[in-house]
Amino acid sequence: MADGTAKLPLGTKLAYGFGSAAYGIKDGGFSYFLLMFYGTVVGLDQGLVGLAILIALVVDAFSDPLVGYWSDNFRSKWGRRHPFMYAAAAPIALTYFLLWNPPDWGQTGLFCYLLALAILIRTLITFYETPSSALLPELTQNYQERTTVQTWRLFFGWAGGNFMAILMWGVLLVATAQYKEGSLNREGYETYGIIASLLIFVAIMVSALGTHSHIKHLRKPPERERRSLASIFREMFDTLREDSFKALFFTMLFGSVATGFGAALAFQMLSFFWGFEPAQIFIWTMLVFVSALIALLIAPRLVKAFGKKKSVIGIGMIAFTIAPMPVLLRLLDVMPQNGDPMLFPIVAAVNTLDLGLIIAFQAIAYSMIAELVEQSELRTGRRSEGVFYAAVTFTRKSSQGIGAAVAGFGLAFIAFPQGEAVSSVSDEKLWYLGAIYAPILWVLWGSMLFAISRYRIDEDSHEANLRELAARADKVEERAGSDIL
Secondary structure, eight states: OTTTSSOOOOHHHHHHTHHHHHHHHHHEEEEEEEHHHHIIIOOOHHHHHHHHHHHHHHHHHHHHHHHHHHHHHHOOOTTTTTTHHHHHHHHHHHHHHTTTTTOOHHHHHHHHHHHHHHHHHHHHHHHHHHHHHTTHHHHOOHHHHHHHHHHHHHHHHHHHHHHHHHHIIISSSOSSSOOGGGOOOHHHHHHHHHHHHHHHHHHHHHHHHHHGGGGGSSOOOOOOOOOOOOHHHHHHHTTOOOOOHHHHHHHHHHHHHHHHHHTTTTHIIIISOOOOOOOHHHHHHHHHHHHHHHHHHHHHHHHHHHOOHHHHHHHHHHHHHTHHHHHHHTTTOOSTTTTTHHHHHHHHHHHHHHHHHHHHHHHHHHHHHHHHHHHHHHSSSSOOOOHHHHHHHHHHHHHHHHHHHHHHEEEHTOOOSOOOOGGSSSSHHHHHHHHHHHHHHHHHHHHHHHHHTTTOOOOOHHHHHHHHHHHHHHHHHHHHHHHHH
């Protein structure tokens, strides 16, 4: 194990963080474009799109923890995590390409095609994301350094997904003679599938190769007898009995659903509700880089000043109060009307700052998982990074599952028109869109803040856990030495 108090080299942080671009690209595609592509461009019923994503999420509930447990106990010359990371790269890229190049089948065939690929992609991304995320507690034991490393990971995750969104809005989804509305340009989605798949492969390989030299410092699991599936699940449930884990699990679950819900409705909100032009949407998307930079700058500093729990609660109370406020003010006829030159600067400025706070919230909250590893090890005697981070991967993917499903069902409930021009959607439908958007977000975010308030590990208790583990390790070495003598 590497020195837990030492800071990691910047190159390691960048390589490790860059790997998250793979998940960010996949996450952005599922969140922002999948519902629009299959429900509006391809012509699959929006309710069926949401149903396919929701079914794939149920499959995740079983595959994610098994992959996490497997990576915790895997033995090889390349350690526990890296074999999974290397093996996942090419299959993820291939299946993601196929997702955006569907055949011209009917409703049933398209539903089955989407369902099969959604399950495959979610499972394959687990084989990369869970072992990769589980490296963090082993790369450093330092309470504050973990936040810095996790912030880099979130920075690249958001930057990777946002880069592809910019490419979509600025280059690929353009109006042509065949496609009067750029968002309906099917060829643009197909080209996106090619580029995104290649970048996913590159990001995974860079991260795996960039952290490969640390394998010799990482933990090696003890040899264990073969175990039944039932005993494996019993052990996993025992590992996850930590009260602070439950707090984080529900925090991330509610937060991810809120993120997925908002992302799935992003196109409808920007184009229809606010009436922004493609050039404005392009600028809006560019500003996400500013938001990610804000998070990169403030998250480590807030943790150093206030600790992790106080930081996330403070950030959350500010960010989640103001995020849906422009929508609520529009429903009350307080905001400038669509087309007013002041509307875009106001909404864009609020969103840029607020998103920066949300990304900082995520970075700190995700880093809090790492401290659970040592606390659990004290109780169980097992290092279970993979099991804990599998739960995180599951909640993150639920942002496309439950969140997108809720968005799809919501659009179906208000009978929001498919494939229509912006000007043809009635004011009544737009009001209903805002009326389901803001309240649902506030309920989800309020639930998230309540959950995080139940987390109990701070820097002092983490340092105490490390000292106790070190003392136990010394006793084991002393007994081993006396047995030899």
